[in-house]
Amino acid sequence: MKPGENALLKLLPVVSDLLTERTGLRFPPERWDELAGALMSAAREHGLRDAEDFAGRIVADPARARAIEDLAQRLSVNETYFFREPETFAAFEGKILGVLQAERTGKDGKRLKIWSAGCSTGEEPYSIAIALWRCVPDLKDWQVTLLASDLNVSSLEAARAAHYGEWSFRQAPDWLGKTYFQRLGNGRYALRAEIRGMVEFFRLNLVADAYPNPVQLTDDVDVIFCRNVLMYFSAAAAARVVDGFCRALRPGGYLIVAPAEASMRIFSEFETVNLDGVTLFRKPSAARAVKRSA
Numbered sequence: 001m002k003p004g005e006n007a008l009l010k011l012l013p014v015v016s017d018l019l020t021e022r023t024g025l026r027f028p029p030e031r032w033d034e035l036a037g038a039l040m041s042a043a044r045e046h047g048l049r050d051a052e053d054f055a056g057r058i059v060a061d062p063a064r065a066r067a068i069e070d071l072a073q074r075l076s077v078n079e080t081y082f083f084r085e086p087e088t089f090a091a092f093e094g095k096i097l098g099v100l101q102a103e104r105t106g107k108d109g110k111r112l113k114i115w116s117a118g119c120s121t122g123e124e125p126y127s128i129a130i131a132l133w134r135c136v137p138d139l140k141d142w143q144v145t146l147l148a149s150d151l152n153v154s155s156l157e158a159a160r161a162a163h164y165g166e167w168s169f170r171q172a173p174d175w176l177g178k179t180y181f182q183r184l185g186n187g188r189y190a191l192r193a194e195i196r197g198m199v200e201f202f203r204l205n206l207v208a209d210a211y212p213n214p215v216q217l218t219d220d221v222d223v224i225f226c227r228n229v230l231m232y233f234s235a236a237a238a239a240r241v242v243d244g245f246c247r248a249l250r251p252g253g254y255l256i257v258a259p260a261e262a263s264m265r266i267f268s269e270f271e272t273v274n275l276d277g278v279t280l281f282r283k284p285s286a287a288r289a290v291k292r293s294a
């Protein structure tokens with residue numbers, strides 16, 4: 001055993017608990033090698049001696065929220081691609097957008113607010129923007145707010161730049177690259193400016209930060225996409241996040257999670273909607289909520 005390894009072993013469970021508390025992410029013992037690696041790389045970047053030094057500082061002062069989030073950024077899974085889970089997008093384009101266009105046309109105009117929570121490098125919110133572009137014929141008459149948030153600042157930077165490699169298109173239909181991107185060379189593609197301009201990115205920790213928040217516009221939302229995020233959270237953190245989403249949605253608003261997450265037992269505040277085999281969740285309208293609780 002190398003010097004310091006024993007001391008680090010004692011710190012790892014404490015750091016792991018702090019990570020779960022602050023970010024929701026779970027780091028069971030089988031991931032502690034990974035955790036030690038991330039502590040080492042964070043220590044190097046911050047000019048500290050070694051992993052134990054970085055871990056020691058976090059444990060001594062858990063108020064170092066940014067240091068814990070920095071660690072989470074090194075450890076979280078950022079995997080994403082355009083039109084991921086195509087059956088979900090088919091339901092969104094074919095059914096949900098139709099319902100919303102009818103419901104959200106009112107006396108003060110046509111308004112739609114959609115939030116991609118845990119958007120990684122932007123493929124999800126841009127797929128939503130493209131779906132709107134394709135499926136809402138009078139889009140120019142709509143006041144659309146398309147929000148996209150993530151904990152990871154480097155992912156958000158990449159999302160704002162909107163330059164993508166082939167890997168982001170690995171399950172995308174042929175028309176996507178041809179219609180909405182410009183080839184840059186080196187196998188990179190730039191998203192068309194009209195689509196890029198539809199999305200507003202911001203940093204938000206789903207577990208530690210407050211929402212709904214009218215300043216960030218995360219209130220009265222029509223649809224929240226939060227896919228492949230909750231599955232990495234502890235059960236308690238996932239339940240808390242889903243409760244926040246319920247408050248952020250308008251009555252009748254939709255919560256869309258990944259197929260693998262839909263069976264989690266944390267959606268009891270919602271009505272389950274099944275659209276061609278895709279399970280979604282809908283916040284009960286005020287009248288139906290009263291009926292349910294009666």
Ligand SMILES: C[S@@+](CC[C@H](N)C(=O)[O-])C[C@H]1O[C@@H](n2cnc3c(N)ncnc32)[C@H](O)[C@@H]1O
Pocket residue numbers: 022023024025076077078079080081084117118119120121124149150151152155204205206207208226227228229
């Ligand atoms: C696997 S990606 C999912 C991307 C996209 N939603 C999709 O389905 O393709 C998970 C994302 O959740 C983000 N994440 C993890 N913990 C978070 C937290 N506490 N608050 C906000 N985002 C978080 C990660 O940074 C990462 O970008």
